[in-house]
Amino acid sequence: MPPKTRVAVLISGRGSNMEALVRAAQAADCPFEVSLVLANKPDAGGLETAQAAGIEALCVDQKPFGKDREAHERAIDAALRERGVQVIALAGYMRILTPFLVDAWEGRMLNIHPSLLPKYPGLDTHGRAIAAGDAEAGCTVHLVTAGVDEGPVLGQARVPVLPGDDEHALSLRVLEQEHRLYPETLAAFCRDLG
Numbered sequence: 486m487p488p489k490t491r492v493a494v495l496i497s498g499r500g501s502n503m504e505a506l507v508r509a510a511q512a513a514d515c516p517f518e519v520s521l522v523l524a525n526k527p528d529a530g531g532l533e534t535a536q537a538a539g540i541e542a543l544c545v546d547q548k549p550f551g552k553d554r555e556a557h558e559r560a561i562d563a564a565l566r567e568r569g570v571q572v573i574a575l576a577g578y579m580r581i582l583t584p585f586l587v588d589a590w591e592g593r594m595l596n597i598h599p600s601l602l603p604k605y606p607g608l609d610t611h612g613r614a615i616a617a618g619d620a621e622a623g624c625t626v627h628l629v630t631a632g633v634d635e636g637p638v639l640g641q642a643r644v645p646v647l648p649g650d651d652e653h654a655l656s657l658r659v660l661e662q663e664h665r666l667y668p669e670t671l672a673a674f675c676r677d678l679g
Contacts, residue, residue, distance in 0.1 A: 500531020509668030606634035640670035
């Protein structure tokens with residue numbers, strides 16, 4: 486069996502999608518391993534979750550870098566390269582990336598977004614879907630490019646918008662699909678890399 490692709494998961498919070506990727510990576514036939522979980526905030530709950538799973542958890546705190554986002558990303562990039570990371574999976578990483586990191590990892594950085602892109606890039610996706618009267622919502626895994634949530638789509642999952650749905654109810658059903666879609670899509674992506 487070929488060596489597993491070394492994936493770093495970038496988070497800003499509790500990291501429920503990171504947990505789904507870690508669970509998937511435990512399967513013997515999974516083509517990737519989560520070798521690092523990296524957060525931009527020291528209080529990101531997902532760091533403890535990663536440590537508990539025996540995965541290196543690292544915080545590259547954004548605060549000391551002030552408004553210099555590229556300098557922060559250069560520190561992140563150095564940490565990733567020191568650890569032999571091959572692919573980045575953004576999982577609730579709540580910072581818009583600069584061209585530096587996007588270009589450095591072009592074609593090797595994935596993100597999951599809670600809408601059926603190209604619909605509703607950015608924030609408040611569930612509220613926008615409900616307000617528009619959409620019959621379905623969902624999530625998208627895509628490659629990261631310079632434009633926010635504009636990269637090539639690698640996979641999507643759809644969920645119905647039910648009568649009486651509010652943002653919370655819809656978000657829970659979409660999140661359930663995110664936890665299925667992201668591991669499947671990342672696994673297919675890593676198999677194709679090999």
